[in-house]
Amino acid sequence: MVKRGEQMEAIIIEDLVKRYGQFTAVDRATLRVDEGTVYGLIGPNGAGKSTIIRSLLGLIPYQGGKVIVSGTDMSTPDAQRKVRVGYLPQKAAFQEWRTCEQALLTLGRLSGLEGERLRTRVDEVLDQLGLEEHRKRRVSKLSGGTLQKLGFAQAMLHEPSVLVLDEPMASLDPASRFMFKKIIKDLRASGTTILFSSHILSDVEDLADDVGLLQNGKARYSGPIDGLERMVSLRSELVVELADDRGEWRSVSVPGTDIRQPSPGWLVVHIDDAAQWDVLASRIVEALMKAGCHIRAFNRHDPKLEDVYMAYVGGAK
Numbered sequence: 001m002v003k004r005g006e007q008m009e010a011i012i013i014e015d016l017v018k019r020y021g022q023f024t025a026v027d028r029a030t031l032r033v034d035e036g037t038v039y040g041l042i043g044p045n046g047a048g049k050s051t052i053i054r055s056l057l058g059l060i061p062y063q064g065g066k067v068i069v070s071g072t073d074m075s076t077p078d079a080q081r082k083v084r085v086g087y088l089p090q091k092a093a094f095q096e097w098r099t100c101e102q103a104l105l106t107l108g109r110l111s112g113l114e115g116e117r118l119r120t121r122v123d124e125v126l127d128q129l130g131l132e133e134h135r136k137r138r139v140s141k142l143s144g145g146t147l148q149k150l151g152f153a154q155a156m157l158h159e160p161s162v163l164v165l166d167e168p169m170a171s172l173d174p175a176s177r178f179m180f181k182k183i184i185k186d187l188r189a190s191g192t193t194i195l196f197s198s199h200i201l202s203d204v205e206d207l208a209d210d211v212g213l214l215q216n217g218k219a220r221y222s223g224p225i226d227g228l229e230r231m232v233s234l235r236s237e238l239v240v241e242l243a244d245d246r247g248e249w250r251s252v253s254v255p256g257t258d259i260r261q262p263s264p265g266w267l268v269v270h271i272d273d274a275a276q277w278d279v280l281a282s283r284i285v286e287a288l289m290k291a292g293c294h295i296r297a298f299n300r301h302d303p304k305l306e307d308v309y310m311a312y313v314g315g316a317k
């Protein structure tokens, strides 16, 4: 692991370039994941999330840049054996004729588990993912969501220090999604580093310490979520609900603010200077009351990652 300030970095991707023929799928992407944190890789379909993930795991060759996982350069021979990584591919695939239990036993052995330890871990992950009732069921008989759970079980079976999940929650029902999030949070609490990709922004917001925003193979941003919000300069708004709206607010003007009425009874106030937010917000409320507005409620509305994302990538697909 490499030290950055106090934090160790579990994953370093630097200037990564990956081409499929003439097409550049990843274009000098740089991102870093601190040890013991959860990193959300977001971007629209085709942005290059799966390509970055497969490159970082050493599963496909890349044309430029450097990938270091747990201190090991992934392009060196043996890297795959040295680094304890768990991986859930976007589409988990198993040998169809095996039962869930057999599949996990086989894959656990490949990850270096054996004997009592292997059996204990298989029992634990089956239990954690609610797969006990499917233990003896053949893989070919599983629904998409159950298969995804088996994929997650496989990825965490050998207790990897780095876990990479490609769109882990994409095909899940709400209960399973909740279960996955809980497991990710628990794993983080026990020190596992997790990188996951998603186009479901609320998942990233719920789970991630840091985010990477990908667009057309380029890493547009990598860092804390609030930094991304600041970067696109979406401001927190003051939302005011009026008891009866007779338009008195039209006479109110406070420099540095801008009042709009999206629908009768509701005002949305933009405040330009984030540093002055509290001062200007109270000035607006006072001015509204002085003008005779009857305020029922007012509230601060912070931009959601969804808004930031849309402001950034727009409708780009």
Ligand SMILES: Nc1ncnc2c1ncn2[C@@H]1O[C@H](COP(=O)(O)OP(=O)(O)O)[C@@H](O)[C@H]1O
Pocket (backbone or CB within 6 Å): 020, 023, 025, 043, 044, 045, 046, 047, 048, 049, 050, 051, 052
């Ligand atoms: N094996 C491949 N051969 C050629 N092009 C590919 C291949 N895999 C992915 N691509 C292209 O690379 C781009 C990035 O794909 P991908 O990494 O799967 O994006 P994401 O996971 O963000 O949806 C897309 O334009 C996709 O069509």
Ligand SMILES: [Mg+2]
Pocket (backbone or CB within 6 Å): 049, 050, 051, 090, 166, 167
């Ligand atoms: Mg993908």
